[in-house]
Amino acid sequence: MLSQMCLAIPGKITSISGDEGLMRVGKIDFGGIQKEANLACVPEAKVGDYVIVHVGFAISRLEEAEANEVFEYLRQMEELSELQPVGPDDPSSGGPDRSAGAV
Amino acid sequence: MKYLDEYRDAEAAHRFAREIARITTRPWAIMEICGGQTHAIVKFGIDELLPKEVTLIHGPGCPVCVTSLEMIDKALDIAARPEVIFCSFGDMLRVPGSTTDLLAVKAAGGDVRIVYSPMDALKLAGPNPGKEVVFFGVGFETTAPATAMAVRQAAHEGLKNFSMLVSHVLVPPAIESLLSAPDCRVQGFLAAGHVCAVMGYEEYLPIAARHRVPIVVTGFEPLDILHGILMVLRQLETGRAEVENQYTRAVRKQGNLPARQLIREVFRVVPRKWRGIGQIAQSGLGLNDDYKAFDAEIKFGVAELRVEEPSECLSGLVLQGKLKPRECPAFGSRCTPEHPLGATMVSSEGACAAYYRYRREPAPAAAG
Numbered sequence: 001m002l003s004q005m006c007l008a009i010p011g012k013i014t015s016i017s018g019d020e021g022l023m024r025v026g027k028i029d030f031g032g033i034q035k036e037a038n039l040a041c042v043p044e045a046k047v048g049d050y051v052i053v054h055v056g057f058a059i060s061r062l063e064e065a066e067a068n069e070v071f072e073y074l075r076q077m078e079e080l081s082e083l084q085p086v087g088p089d090d091p092s093s094g095g096p097d098r099s100a101g102a103v
Numbered sequence: 104m105k106y107l108d109e110y111r112d113a114e115a116a117h118r119f120a121r122e123i124a125r126i127t128t129r130p131w132a133i134m135e136i137c138g139g140q141t142h143a144i145v146k147f148g149i150d151e152l153l154p155k156e157v158t159l160i161h162g163p164g165c166p167v168c169v170t171s172l173e174m175i176d177k178a179l180d181i182a183a184r185p186e187v188i189f190c191s192f193g194d195m196l197r198v199p200g201s202t203t204d205l206l207a208v209k210a211a212g213g214d215v216r217i218v219y220s221p222m223d224a225l226k227l228a229g230p231n232p233g234k235e236v237v238f239f240g241v242g243f244e245t246t247a248p249a250t251a252m253a254v255r256q257a258a259h260e261g262l263k264n265f266s267m268l269v270s271h272v273l274v275p276p277a278i279e280s281l282l283s284a285p286d287c288r289v290q291g292f293l294a295a296g297h298v299c300a301v302m303g304y305e306e307y308l309p310i311a312a313r314h315r316v317p318i319v320v321t322g323f324e325p326l327d328i329l330h331g332i333l334m335v336l337r338q339l340e341t342g343r344a345e346v347e348n349q350y351t352r353a354v355r356k357q358g359n360l361p362a363r364q365l366i367r368e369v370f371r372v373v374p375r376k377w378r379g380i381g382q383i384a385q386s387g388l389g390l391n392d393d394y395k396a397f398d399a400e401i402k403f404g405v406a407e408l409r410v411e412e413p414s415e416c417l418s419g420l421v422l423q424g425k426l427k428p429r430e431c432p433a434f435g436s437r438c439t440p441e442h443p444l445g446a447t448m449v450s451s452e453g454a455c456a457a458y459y460r461y462r463r464e465p466a467p468a469a470a471g
Contacts, residue, residue, distance in 0.1 A: 010106040056220025057249035060300035066352040
């Protein structure tokens with residue numbers, strides 16, 4: 001999977017070396033597979049952080065604080081749906097008239 | 104593994120699927136742009152969790168698949184030269200050109216090497232002063248910072264024997280082009296999370312407003328994709344057409360500013376031919392004048408090469424969401440990953456290859 005250009009999965013920074021700035025390089029652990037990645041574009045990233053790496057280049061540091069958003073959404077969604085049970089056949093749940101091909 | 108396993112939880116996926124079924128009142132067609140998302144959708148059977156009203160259309164977001172035949176032929180021309188070490192991502196080696204592919208050039212004695220990163224290609228230039236090292240720079244905005252860094256570093260080191268065949272493509276002009284087609288069926292988009300991790304999502308705001316389509320920046324794990332689909336459907340069902348961000352753990356509105364700065368420094372926006380689709384204005388990145396010395400098209404005199412695409416491969420229709428892979432008469436018979444007619448069957452992100460790997464049984468219509 002890591003040989004592919006775009007199928008990027010998160011990896012954990014285990015060490016950082018190289019110059020500060022453009023040639024800053026980290027060792028990244030992808031579930032047991034170690035790879036090097038350039039960290040020039042994630043200057044804020046530290047050892048222990050998770051980054052998204054594309055073709056040897058970290059393009060994003062994952063935000064721990066945002067990581068639970070999907071589950072938070074799921075929880076709120078279910079609380080709401082318990083309050084307002086609307087079936088798929090309910091005619092009152094109106095939407096825009098945008099049939100296929102209208103775009 | 105952290106940030107991975109929890110987003111593949113089957114029970115949570117079914118909870119999202121139930122909510123999607125609950126709010127869906129009519130047929131909707133949603134396109135996932137990115138080939139990585141297509142791969143996940145087919146692999147995990149996400150489309151099969153959705154109510155029958157919701158159709159997922161697989162988009163053109165596979166860089167291997169959309170690299171033009173002309174560009175592949177340019178690569179083959181350069182790679183076959185005796186003085187050249189030609190470096191490419193592995194995905195590109197079996198993409199068919201007009202008469203051959205890079206793997207065949209390698210078998211015939213060409214020095215074609217698979218690299219993981221453009222920086223690996225750059226490292227070959229110094230130790231091989233008698234050779235011309237050429238990197239095949241394909242990809243969307245996600246790989247552009249790495250390509251830009253390699254060129255910048257080559258300039259910094261004053262390397263004369265390193266160049267790039269640049270075939271970078273951009274997502275927003277492709278969305279614009281799809282939406283402008285008269286027979287476009289797409290009513291909402293999952294924007295590619297990692298493209299937006301680099302570029303941010305401000306450039307999608309005018310597209311959503313102009314074409315009245317919801318666009319949701321979406322991640323790559325099953326729960327991300329289901330969450331993104333739900334967010335698009337909520338907009339569609341309530342008549343909204345906004346840009347929203349599902350993938351907040353990796354994507355900021357402004358994107359990655361150092362990466363964008365690197366791209367701006369090295370590249371300019373150029374017209375680009377897309378395989379199976381044709382030319383799209385302002386849809387590619389090419390080296391700007393400051394870095395012209397590293398342009399392999401100029402260095403090897405192939406810039407003027409023009410190639411028309413043959414007709415049996417229907418990947419253009421697949422890439423625009425007008426045909427499902429299994430509806431192609433050549434799928435699985437005259438076209439397989441071992442003997443591909445087109446790039447969508449080669450790349451692991453290509454829709455045809457994903458269907459071949461996970462959905463090989465014939466479609467009901469073809470079974471009788």
